Amino acid sequence: MSKTKTGKAFDIGLFRRVLAFTNPYKKTFYFVLFSAIALAGLSMLRPHFLGLIVDNALPEGNKTLLIELIIWMLIVLMGEVVFQLSFIYFANWLGQEVIRDIRVKLFEHMINFKKQYFDTSAVGRLVTRAVSDIETIASIFSQGLFMILSDLLKMLAVLLFMFYKSWQLTLLILTVLPFVFVATRIFQRKMKIAFEEVRTQVSNLNSFVQERLTGMKIVHIFNRERKEYEKFKDINDKHKIAWNKTVLYNSIFFPIAEMSISVTIGLLVWFGGLRVVESDTLSLGIIVAFIEYVRMLFAPLRQIADKFNSLQMGMVAANRVFGILDTEAYIDNSGTIQAQNLKGKITFDHVRFSYVKDEEVLKGISLQVQPGETIAIVGATGAGKSTVINLLTRFYDINSGQILIDDRNIKDYELKSLRQSIAVVLQDVFLFAESILYNITLHDDNITKEDVIQAAKSIGVHDFIMSLPNGYDYNVKERGAMLSSGQRQLIAFLRAYVCKPSILILDEATSSIDSYSEQLIQNATDKITKDRTSIIIAHRLATVKNADKIIVMDQGQIIEIGTHDNLLKNPDGYYTKLYQAQFESEEVNIEG
Template sequence: MSNTQNQFSSMSESNKFDFSGLKRVVKIGVSYRGLFFSVVIFAILSAIVSSLRPYLVGNSIDQYILLFDQNNNPIAPDLDGLFIFLLILAGILLIEVLLSFSVIYLANKIAQRVIRYLRVRLFDHIIKFKLGYFDRTPNGVLVTRSVSDIETIAEIFNNGILTLMVDSLRIIFIISIMYYMNWMVASVVIIILPLMVIITNLFQKALKKVYQAERTVTAKLNTYVQERLSGMTIVQLFNREEREFEGFKSINKELRTAFLKTNLYFALLFPVVDVVSALAIGLLLWFGGLRTAVHGDVSVGEVMAFISYITMLTQPMRQIADRFNSIQRGLIGADRVFKILDDDQTLPNHGKEILTDVKGKIEFENVFFSYIPDNPVLKGISFQTEPGQTIAIVGATGAGKSTIINLLSRFYDIDSGDIKIDNKSIYSLDISNLRSHIAVVLQDVFLFNSTIYENIILGNEEISLEQVQQAAKEIGIHDFILNLPKGYHSEVSERGASLSVGQRQLISFLRAYVYNPEILVLDEATSSIDTESETLIQNATDKLTKGRTSVVIAHRLATIQQADQIIVMDDGKIVEKGTHQELLDKEGYYHKLYEVQFQSNEYS
């Protein structure tokens, strides 16, 4: 768990506003030029139209309702003029609604296109990472980055910069109109603006911290849940349900606290803004009422218009704080996503050569490799196979057997030495081309939540159902698949949990066979299976290995006695080589392994 905590602790961001991140996100949004500039135009028009409404209402009060003759005596309201004005006002309101709808709809449309672009780009980036990255990065963190963090980026547009632009323009137009109406009253009203800016800035800084905490705990919770669901067998086997539940409640409590802290700041912000707004209205009534009653240079309509403008000013000012916080939340998510996008964890693919007619000769030349620097796993491994040969690799757990096949497929890069196929270094080959000639059957078979057929072809539409069926018949597992509820179209649950270990292995063998590789790798593919499946798998193994170079990593020595060459490993080194009989005659490491297994089988 310490690695996970280190991962989280390294994610602390600066409290400064991330302008570089905002620039990158906006640049993606601007790439949708038509949509983006349509929103800008509608935003300007919306700000203008909404700012005019209180001015027109104030004028209507002075021109149609509170009317006076030349002697300053009240006269009857102009109802006809008022009716016409109300029709005009209804039209303006309709236009305002349409403009507001257009801004919100188009802003959300841009947001969805941006996050779709980022999500596709991020996933495409991650699936090309070397396996070492996934060894040290919790899956829950990557899920959070790929889903919820990207979703928060949408807030930069749908509740951020575009609506912030509308609010900012509205404030500018409102202040301009107020000064046009009466500069003295306007000067009194805008006293609230510096106070609002200070309040907004304070809340914006405070909220960034709690948003950071919220995202960190969200990733932590996702990681915890993902790990426990994946390891549910272990949880239940060792009666860890209560303990894991308590751990979940603890992290969930952290997340609740983070969310409540966010809500607390908003609960404080809005009343404070309302108090400032009330103070501004009080100042207006005092000053405007005094000017109206004593000096007569401010009309009642103007006072009413100014009251509306104060409300319109404080509302976007309050929303601006919310907008900044939405942008801040989105930028925190963007920062996390961009860190992955900017992190080049892909294996260097500088090879340009393409293998076409592969014979299957494999050479390891003095190969050294370490997962962790200065802690070598392979120590000068050298061996060679001829085309069509079957080579078996045996040894104790941790000897480095599985590492060899990881290096052959270039899942990791070696520290020194060289690996060749048909006398060509695999580092001179294109990675995709290299892997297209190698098929690997692992002990722990992974199946996707899809049909048997789709798990076999893995999206390769060039492989037809008829080809799969013919291949299944050739390796003797066609009947097994037909006995499943829907045959080749039977659904497989997540990780293939609805099938036995042996059944998953058989599907894995068929998957390798239909791809017709020149080099086949079997990584302890016959261990942990039932007797019935073992016979089918042995037949499939014989069919798969015939005529192609095969590398078999085996724990059960009885399955590799016919191998052309057996390599015995211990502590990252090759300690013996030879055929089964040659190694038995040496009475060395292999002989001891064989005797131990033979005696175990006798007693069992």
């Protein structure tokens, strides 16, 4: 998506793309168009009847004709009311249907992005695209397209009728019209650029507020309240400046439009009045009707400019939304094999990977895990331990080499079925602002509440859950704020347990919990890892002593492999040094 502000007043290609979403609602679309045409036709009749009243009914004192013309004016007025109501209601209805469809399509598109996309995209901006930008697209239909079309049709109908009534007066009025058209065109271009800047600043503001609210604990701990306040003021000022540009352009354009109407009416009264006095070619009724026609001709120009603002904002928002829809950030899912009843054999064959180009995180690692085997991966922070898990679950794709499960390349497996066969418990547990039951099942129809209760009893967390208000229906609030870190880990572990995975991954799953919770998880681990391939990533080496095999990593490479006892036999080994450093640290903590 281009980020440059070209000032191009209208992007017809983008407009056609938005209109394509109206295809399922063609009947409504055409009815709105019909209403716009009907309004244009009816609008020119009221001034005509008013002119007839002035010229025929009033001078002659013809009450019958006066009443007849007033009745016709009332009929026209009622017709305008009916069509205006239909026009406004169905134009807005169509807009809401369209943005509902776009929002669904956008959300479906985003949830299938690979993790790397979210690593580099601000959440606040994505929220802006999915919520406020899409809502703004509705204005294309409710305040933009159809309103502009209606106004243009009214202007065309009025011009044709004016030429029919008096071509001299019409030409006089048209001498002012080009000036208004030029002013409107300049206004449209300036507003295009201004609204692009407004949407950019809105995104920046949303992103900043979302991030600071999410990280409020850090703001408080490090006394950053004043600094963040000053930064927010700066971003907010830029937002205000962007909006003030639109206010400036409006404040210049609309007085010019008003002045143009006044000048045109003045010319009309001057020229038409002289013609009425000097000859019989014009009547007073025609001049009265033309005064109304002038207002009807110029008022839409002001409204078109105003509605064009709404159309421009909608088009800018659509451009941003389509920018995401056009983003191809998918993990290739061309695999056709269903990953069911996997034995759990895992092979990494000279795997290389980098998050950032030319900065390798894994440097050609090779390892093999046998079915039902429990292995542990240890190493310093940044060694590449969690990256191994990210690649196994295909959150990212490798640069070179291959990863096999049951001797088949993981790319041969259908992605959804592959991930269903692998359960992951992370250190940083994310819980939705829903019930405990929802956070365990995630609306999986194959997992019943009875299954969850039975699993909870098996690993010893049922009593803890039942001690909470409403038990399994207890709402944990945003990110599980109502639970401790240990309790959140237990819920995450239970979530993995009920899936009955072929492969279990614990990524630092016990690094931030108390001893009691750790014991519960250890007991559950013993049950769930039985006859299942398990991978445990841990800083605390005491938790991996019983692993069938320990893989030691450093700077993206595997430097040692063996059991706990075998690795300790090498006094100069990396694992031995890690273990001794951690053991001494724990002794110091105990003594302290």
